[in-house]
Amino acid sequence: MTEQIQTLTITAPDDWHIHLRDNDALKTTVPHVASQFRRAICMPNLVPPVKTTQDAIAYRERILANVPTDSISQQFEPLMVLYLTENLTPQDIQDAVDSGVVKAVKLYPAGATTNSADGVTNINNCTDVFAKMESIGLPLLVHGEVTHNHVDIFDREKRFIDEVLTHLIVKFPKLKIVFEHITTSDAADFVISQSKNIAATITPQHLLFNRNHLLVGGVKPHFYCLPILKRQSHQEVLLDVATSGNPKFFIGTDSAPHATHTKENACGCAGCYSAPFALSLYAQAFDSVGKLENLENFTSINGAKFYGLPVNSDKVTLVRESWQVPENYEYVGNKTLTPLMAGQMLDWKVLPFGFAV
Ligand code: NCD
Ligand code: ZN
Numbered sequence: 001m002t003e004q005i006q007t008l009t010i011t012a013p014d015d016w017h018i019h020l021r022d023n024d025a026l027k028t029t030v031p032h033v034a035s036q037f038r039r040a041i042c043m044p045n046l047v048p049p050v051k052t053t054q055d056a057i058a059y060r061e062r063i064l065a066n067v068p069t070d071s072i073s074q075q076f077e078p079l080m081v082l083y084l085t086e087n088l089t090p091q092d093i094q095d096a097v098d099s100g101v102v103k104a105v106k107l108y109p110a111g112a113t114t115n116s117a118d119g120v121t122n123i124n125n126c127t128d129v130f131a132k133m134e135s136i137g138l139p140l141l142v143h144g145e146v147t148h149n150h151v152d153i154f155d156r157e158k159r160f161i162d163e164v165l166t167h168l169i170v171k172f173p174k175l176k177i178v179f180e181h182i183t184t185s186d187a188a189d190f191v192i193s194q195s196k197n198i199a200a201t202i203t204p205q206h207l208l209f210n211r212n213h214l215l216v217g218g219v220k221p222h223f224y225c226l227p228i229l230k231r232q233s234h235q236e237v238l239l240d241v242a243t244s245g246n247p248k249f250f251i252g253t254d255s256a257p258h259a260t261h262t263k264e265n266a267c268g269c270a271g272c273y274s275a276p277f278a279l280s281l282y283a284q285a286f287d288s289v290g291k292l293e294n295l296e297n298f299t300s301i302n303g304a305k306f307y308g309l310p311v312n313s314d315k316v317t318l319v320r321e322s323w324q325v326p327e328n329y330e331y332v333g334n335k336t337l338t339p340l341m342a343g344q345m346l347d348w349k350v351l352p353f354g355f356a357v
Pocket of ligand 2: 017018019043254256
């Protein structure tokens with residue numbers, strides 16, 4: 001029998017897709033993200049969205065104002081994203097890059113997910129912006145689902161590949177694209193088949209769970225996110241590619257807070273909250289297939305390289321130690337926030353930054 005790994009020290013990770021929300025929500029979300037990650041790509045789907053560089057600079061300041069004052073947390077760096085609208089111009093892209101603050105632009109098909117009503121309805125109205133991003137090397141992050149009412153929710157990602165993404169890549173072959181939170185083997189295979197300019201993020205919930213967890217034995221609203229969990233065969237392929245070491249795949253938690261009562265509801269919100277312990281979730285997933293040796297590539301190396309940013313220089317240590325996920329956290333307005341796997345046991349504990357065993 002091979003001996004089990006008991007401790008794991010890896011390069012400090014980044015989160016390439018997180019929702020921190022705004023105002024009082026930041027009091028909860030920012031300390032959580034800063035305890036796990038050195039940098040995070042902060043999604044722009046606020047109300048109203050982060051549409052201009054000025055919006056991004058102001059949002060970044062609000063995030064930074066909520067970073068805990070200890071010297072370790074203070075190293076946290078929010079990376080900002082513009083929400084793509086059909087009004088954005090090539091000059092806006094230039095200004096965004098010149099600001100040094102904006103690291104990507106996000107394409108939400110209108111109506112695809114939480115707060116995406118202002119998204120793009122006709123992608124052909126964005127060609128000048130894509131051409132500029134391609135020439136300047138600014139990544140496009142895509143929520144890869146079509147939104148037509150008649151398309152089955154389980155087919156929306158595959159249809160996006162066939163109807164939108166394939167054509168976009170043919171038109172802009174050098175545009176850096178992150179296919180966000182992929183959920184299907186179709187998406188994984190597609191990313192592998194493309195050039196090095198196409199990469200993907202994968203969430204912890206899509207590695208650990210499938211639609212049976214969401215629907216068998218009662219509807220479990222805390223497993224409801226978009227894109228929706230798919231069948232087990234897709235989960236297996238996602239685990240396979242995430243743990244393979246392939247540089248095209250990297251971490252993006254898609255941690256998306258919604259107060260407990262808005263998820264445990266007749267019309268429950270989409271989003272799983274995992275920010276305070278996301279690294280433990282990924283360690284659990286990699287351990288389940290005996291691939292802990294590739295965790296660091298996925299959480300700490302591949303994303304930085306794709307974005308053309310330096311890899312973090314410090315380390316974090318995980319220990320094999322069983323612990324219980326809290327039932328909930330405090331959230332805006334005396335409400336609670338129920339995390340993914342609330343009350344359940346996890347096998348890996350992350351030591352605070354700066355601690356080793
Ligand atoms: C996200 C949110 O709540 O902002 N929800 C989700 O289910 N993932 C939006 C998103 O990333 O699609
Ligand atoms: Zn998201």
